[in-house]
Amino acid sequence: MSIPAPAKSSRKGPVGVGVIGAGNISKQYLDSLTVFPDLKVHVIADLFEEAAAARAKEYGIPEWGGVDKALNHPDVEIIVNLTIPAAHVEVATAAVNAGKHVWTEKPFSLDRESGLGLLKAADSAGIRLGCAPDTFLGAGLQTALRLIQRGDIGTPLTGMTTFQTPGPESWHPNPAFLFQYGAGPLFDMGPYYLTTLVQAFGSIRKVAAVGSKAKDIRVIGSGPKAGEEFTVEVPTHVSAMAQFESGASSHSVFSFESPRTRMGFVEITGTEATISLPDPNNFDGDVRLWRAGDEDWTTIPATGPANGRGMGVLDMARSLRAGVPHRATGSLAYHVLDAMVSISESIDSGTFVDVESSAPASAPLPVDWAPETMTLGGHA
Numbered sequence: 001m002s003i004p005a006p007a008k009s010s011r012k013g014p015v016g017v018g019v020i021g022a023g024n025i026s027k028q029y030l031d032s033l034t035v036f037p038d039l040k041v042h043v044i045a046d047l048f049e050e051a052a053a054a055r056a057k058e059y060g061i062p063e064w065g066g067v068d069k070a071l072n073h074p075d076v077e078i079i080v081n082l083t084i085p086a087a088h089v090e091v092a093t094a095a096v097n098a099g100k101h102v103w104t105e106k107p108f109s110l111d112r113e114s115g116l117g118l119l120k121a122a123d124s125a126g127i128r129l130g131c132a133p134d135t136f137l138g139a140g141l142q143t144a145l146r147l148i149q150r151g152d153i154g155t156p157l158t159g160m161t162t163f164q165t166p167g168p169e170s171w172h173p174n175p176a177f178l179f180q181y182g183a184g185p186l187f188d189m190g191p192y193y194l195t196t197l198v199q200a201f202g203s204i205r206k207v208a209a210v211g212s213k214a215k216d217i218r219v220i221g222s223g224p225k226a227g228e229e230f231t232v233e234v235p236t237h238v239s240a241m242a243q244f245e246s247g248a249s250s251h252s253v254f255s256f257e258s259p260r261t262r263m264g265f266v267e268i269t270g271t272e273a274t275i276s277l278p279d280p281n282n283f284d285g286d287v288r289l290w291r292a293g294d295e296d297w298t299t300i301p302a303t304g305p306a307n308g309r310g311m312g313v314l315d316m317a318r319s320l321r322a323g324v325p326h327r328a329t330g331s332l333a334y335h336v337l338d339a340m341v342s343i344s345e346s347i348d349s350g351t352f353v354d355v356e357s358s359a360p361a362s363a364p365l366p367v368d369w370a371p372e373t374m375t376l377g378g379h380a
């Protein structure tokens with residue numbers, strides 16, 4: 001697919017935002033989106049309008065209602081799509097058809113066909129797509145990526161990542177969807193780890209994986225449905241290797257089958273040093289470096305902004321006004337989705353699977369990038 005010239009907005013002042021999906025994660029987003037002066041949240045929508053109304057009240061958002069209310073709002077330039085994974089493409093496509101730029105929560109889509117369709121529709125309409133995770137724009141991962149790009153570890157050679165928990169059914173009151181197609185530890189947590197690896201190494205060219213499912217039935221552990229059984233549809237332990245275009249390789253574990261919890265482990269080894277990255281589900285955290293000959297880690301403090309979910313939307317908004325590429329793009333998220341689908345296919349086939357798509361390189365975020373500063377002038 002061609003890389004389109006980035007869309008530029010001729011409007012002035014803060015970029016208008018409409019949120020669709022007033023569930024759990026909308027709180028974290030609205031904590032940021034409603035305080036960044038370069039954004040103005042005009043409306044929040046949900047299938048359940050009462051959920052949208054409650055969030056609007058909580059955050060002082062002037063308008064709320066059903067999906068069309070956000071799609072048709074004249075001041076909304078970016079739709080922030082925080083619906084469930086199965087609705088991501090449908091809602092994003094409706095926004096593209098309404099002429100709005102779209103930010104979507106992860107995963108970008110559940111399959112290649114619908115994801116590619118969305119990329120093509122946006123491309124031909126001159127619409128920007130952004131997608132979570134934006135955690136790699138946070139101070140922790142940006143500090144690590146800057147060190148890697150500066151050559152502090154030499155040539156990056158290998159990566160290891162680990163995400164292991166017993167599974168979310170012990171604490172999540174409604175966990176069945178996390179064990180269905182489009183979720184599981186790979187699709188739910190993979191975007192954080194694989195996006196980080198792609199930022200460090202570049203595009204993935206092929207993958208090989210094994211997966212397993214220890215239990216066909218799990219039991220809800222908390223909330224009003226505690227004790228209810230549900231069916232596990234996807235592998236709950238995935239062990240995946242990736243080879244990158246550069247020749248580098250990585251090994252990742254994604255598991256809902258471990259009594260011991262171990263998350264956020266990401267190490268990248270180069271010719272001169274190993275770097276330990278902070279949890280890729282977070283925006284902050286220490287970076288540690290172990291150079292050849294060292295006897296212990298050297299801790300490097302993270303520098304830069306770490307405002308939380310919504311940084312990617314702000315970067316997209318500022319880039320839209322400036323007519324420059326934004327960083328957490330739909331194409332990057334599609335590449336990660338393509339890699340995850342390929343990992344699933346490799347588990348089924350027992351063979352290596354080629355990854356056809358490529359990820360565009362994301363420019364580093366300037367250390368002095370300041371989300372709380374107004375850069376786009378007064379209100380439009």
Ligand SMILES: NC(=O)c1ccc[n+]([C@@H]2O[C@H](COP(=O)([O-])OP(=O)(O)OC[C@H]3O[C@@H](n4cnc5c(N)ncnc54)[C@H](O)[C@@H]3O)[C@@H](O)[C@H]2O)c1
Pocket residue numbers: 020021022023024025026045046047048051067082083084085087091105106107
């Ligand atoms: N909860 C978390 O901790 C978390 C963390 C990171 C990312 N995410 C991602 O955020 C997204 C949302 O997760 P959540 O936990 O907020 O889910 P949720 O179920 O709490 O909220 C989703 C909301 O979207 C609404 N919705 C569903 N389909 C819709 C449609 N077609 N049109 C309009 N509204 C629709 C639902 O009514 C609901 O209010 C998911 O993609 C998830 O992967 C969640």
